[in-house]
Amino acid sequence: MTTVSLTVNGKAVSANIDPRTLLVQFLRENLRLTGTHVGCDTSQCGACLVHIDGKAVKACTTLAVSVDGAAITTIEGLAQDGKLHPMQEAFREHHGLQCGFCTPGMIMSAVDMVNRRGHELDEKTIREDLDGNICRCTGYHNIVKAIAAGAEAMGKAGVTTRQAAE
Ligand code: FES
Numbered sequence: 058m059t060t061v062s063l064t065v066n067g068k069a070v071s072a073n074i075d076p077r078t079l080l081v082q083f084l085r086e087n088l089r090l091t092g093t094h095v096g097c098d099t100s101q102c103g104a105c106l107v108h109i110d111g112k113a114v115k116a117c118t119t120l121a122v123s124v125d126g127a128a129i130t131t132i133e134g135l136a137q138d139g140k141l142h143p144m145q146e147a148f149r150e151h152h153g154l155q156c157g158f159c160t161p162g163m164i165m166s167a168v169d170m171v172n173r174r175g176h177e178l179d180e181k182t183i184r185e186d187l188d189g190n191i192c193r194c195t196g197y198h199n200i201v202k203a204i205a206a207g208a209e210a211m212g213k214a215g216v217t218t219r220q221a222a223e
């Protein structure tokens with residue numbers, strides 16, 4: 058067993074875990090943050106995406122101990138003061154989900170995309186950048202629309218990487 062200490066959605070957490078524990082297991086099983094999903098065992102689907110120190114990372118291929126000391130943001134950490142993050146609101150508004158299984162990963166990926174590529178995202182850029190996320194309901198058309206709208210809304214609301222990561 059080994060100790061891991063992280064800041065998750067702004068709260069300090071510390072636990073004694075098996076060193077083989079994956080970050081996604083730690084989030085779901087130890088912290089009960091079940092919005093981060095596991096949709097494959099080949100690191101392809103992106104359902105497990107979280108932000109580590111503000112950057113999108115697949116939590117299914119990350120050992121919890123390897124990110125000791127980091128700040129993690131999960132889908133549960135995006136809404137602030139009971140208000141949805143602009144990207145969450147855009148997915149709701151533009152029907153960017155069907156069963157919703159891929160949605161947390163899509164949204165974490167989308168926020169990261171805006172942080173890296175800016176607030177004006179065209180369809181081609183969004184489709185290329187979503188390469189690491191799979192929607193088994195194949196609702197890509199509305200997901201792309203939602204991301205473009207969410208990116209613009211993040212710009213208007215002045216939402217930054219740092220705010221999303223805190
Ligand atoms: S569960 Fe991580 S990429 Fe599919």
Ligand code: FES
Nearest residue numbers: 155159192193194
């Ligand atoms: S909405 Fe069902 S997997 Fe994407």
